[in-house]
Structure formats: C-alpha cells, structure tokens
Amino acid sequence: GAGVSQSPSNKVTEKGKDVELRCDPISGHTALYWYRQRLGQGLEFLIYFQGNSAPDKSGLPSDRFSAERTGESVSTLTIQRTQQEDSAVYLCASSLGVPGTSGGSSYNEQFFGPGTRLTVL
C-alpha cells in the first residue's frame, strides 16, 4: 500500500509570497501531524488533526501559518507572506489513531512522508 506522500518535494519561493504544501496520509489513518525541521535543529511539532475533532494548533509559530484537513484525507499547510526563517523541511506524518497514553499500541506509530524542502530567498 502507498505510504504518506507530500508535494511538492522542493519549493523555492521569494520572501513575501504565499506557499501551500500538501500531505496525503495513509488511507484509513485518522491522525495527521505536521512538523518542521530547520537546519541543525530537531523536528518541531506544528499541528495535529484527529478525525473530526478540533485540531491542536499549538505548535504553529505565527498567524502566518495555517493548516486544513479535508475529513480524514488530504491536508494542506499554508504559509502566508513567507520569511527567510520559514526555510525548512516540512514533514507530515499519519497514524491509525490515538487510543490513549499507552506506549505499546501500534495505533500510536507515526508514518512519515518524505517532506517538502522549502527555501525562501
């Protein structure tokens, strides 16, 4: 079966432009995550979608960042008026679900996409 896919794989844009990044999760996965990985830094949580629940947007760094998800499928991350510090790899992940705090369930395993490398000039 297909894994998590992301598009585009690379995006170069000029400062001030808007960009839209896309994530297609694994079919049947109700949970979807967006992360950012800046050069030399660890991954940072951005936003989390779970089914029809309100998303957790607590990781979004500014109001220039927004994300949407259509049902339990495609998600788009939009960055408005891009800045040079937005340059990073943006990673999407999906998991079957999150049944609780148990560390042993395969429901919690996250499957990552290949990422979108964003360069803001």
Next chain:
Amino acid sequence: KNEVEQSPQNLTAQEGEFITINCSYSVGISALHWLQQHPGGGIVSLFMLSSGKKKHGRLIATINIQEKHSSLHITASHPRDSAVYICAVRWSRWSGGSNYKLTFGKGTLLTVNP
C-alpha cells in the same frame, strides 16, 4: 521546559563495530520513539517503547524509566546504517504531555565507514 538530549551529536565508526546512541529526557514520559532519517530521505520509525527492551535484527533499544534514559544499539554496524538517528518522547499527562504530541531530540549523525 521539557527537553530531550541526545549524545553524541556525531558518531563515526568502522564497519562491524558496536554502536551506542544515547537519549535522556527531563521528566516522565508515556512512550519513547527511535527514528531513522537517511540523507535526503524520509523518516522511518524503528522502535516505540515504554519499558524494557526491544530488538529488531541488528538493532536493540533499551529504556530505563527511573533514570530517564534510553539507548539505541547497533550490532555489527554496516555502511548502510549511516543515517541520522532521532529520539522522540511523548510526555506523560502529569508531565504536561498529551497522548499524541512528540518532542524530538536533535538527532545523532552516524557514519559507518567500510
């Protein structure tokens, strides 16, 4: 602030050597993940554990909850093991965590020379 620290940042080994990568964290967790990221590639989940030890092929992950420490071991290392290895934790509820949000270490870059 809840933190995850990995060591070493960089590790170079000769093929066949035994490798250990360490991860320590600041407060209680409900789960710890080890991930692998190849250059230019995506991220693959290696292990998820909350206690004890797990083994998959040449990879072994251990965790000591009391010491807030985990190790990833690679036996008989091979050049194809060259990658960034990332530790990530899910904080427990009483540590202010959620049942889905992960905090990541900065990763350990492993290079295995033939």
